[in-house]
Amino acid sequence: MSFVIRPSREDDLEHLYEMAKLTGGGFTNLPADRDALNGKLEKSAKAFANTEDALTDETFLLVLENTETGAVRGTCQLMTQVGQQWPFYSYRLNTLTQYSQELDRTVRAEMLHLVTDLEGCSEVGGLFLHPNERAGGLGLLLARSRYLFIAMHRARFAERVLAELRGIIDDRGGSPFWDGVAGRFFGMTFQEADYFNAINGNQFIADLMPKHPVYVAMLDDDAREVIGLPHPTGRAAMKMLENEGFRFEGYVDIFDGGPTMLARTDDVVSVADANPLTLGSAALDSGERALLATGHLTDFRCCYGTRSVDGDSIAIDPAGAETLRVGEGDTVWSVAK
Known part of the structure; x- marks a missing residue:
């Protein structure tokens, strides 16, 4: 599924x-x-x-x-x-601290502003x-x-x-x-x-x-x-x-x-770990589980898949490529699962 x-x-x-x-x-x-x-x-x-x-x-x-x-x-x-x-x-939620010299007592009151x-x-x-x-x-x-x-x-x-x-x-x-x-x-x-x-x-x-x-x-x-x-x-x-x-x-x-x-x-x-990579292969049979995404605005798609990253290139599994509707040369973003 x-x-x-x-x-x-x-x-x-x-x-x-x-x-x-x-x-x-x-x-x-x-x-x-x-x-x-x-x-x-x-x-x-x-x-x-x-x-x-x-x-x-x-x-x-x-x-x-x-x-x-x-x-x-x-x-x-x-x-x-x-x-x-x-x-x-x-x-x-803040704390107000007050001190009474006569009582030698400090009172801390939590307040909602x-x-x-x-x-x-x-x-x-x-x-x-x-x-x-x-x-x-x-x-x-x-x-x-x-x-x-x-x-x-x-x-x-x-x-x-x-x-x-x-x-x-x-x-x-x-x-x-x-x-x-x-x-x-x-x-x-x-x-x-x-x-x-x-x-x-x-x-x-x-x-x-x-x-x-x-x-x-x-x-x-x-x-x-x-x-x-x-x-x-x-x-x-x-x-x-x-x-x-x-x-x-x-x-x-x-x-x-x-x-x-x-x-x-x-x-x-x-956000920090996500980078655009060029899809080099959509036939990967084993690798690291990851979130994969592609597309801009109305074309955005994201799914789970398998990836292998080599520099600026990424290989993903066929099911992931099918779900994202991508092929070799397309841009894929990913982060490790």
């Missing part, structure tokens, strides 16, 4: 909608709403059609396709410059793999294909890149962090606020969110204990991000308190 990462198309709508219904909430980039998803597909199509190598506010949506059946079984997204259409809000520090960064997000396909490293293929895409279209992305991980969601689909912080001011459940944000954007946060710092010690235990923690299903994704060079720098999501991971774009391992 073979899978390929390719740009999204308009006819992927129903596939995306069916996957969106499986996310379980807290997944703003993949809302279970056909109109919103269609809007994402239209914005992605516009980004792929733009041939100018300049940094603007764009969204590229990629999908994982089973090449034998044509079924879409996963998706991921790249946002080139966040915070342009409306502010990109985060909570920044509402900030827009990450405005202008690129973002990798929207990664979802169908539950029936969570084997064989397909999640890793989805995740790392984004970095190859960035390397191959570097001028379209910012100097820093972030990734937001979904926070802790309880069995009812609620968020202890939301209930303990923002939910007190909005009169909305987490699910209602999350859905509204996915469909309408987060201007309502700017309108209603209190601007003063929140003292963590004043939150209830349930809210306090989940700050900066990923959802259990996101722990592997967090580890993958750390392996790529992303780090948690105290920024958390304003809805569910999940961690935001940051990296300098050029320092991301799969």
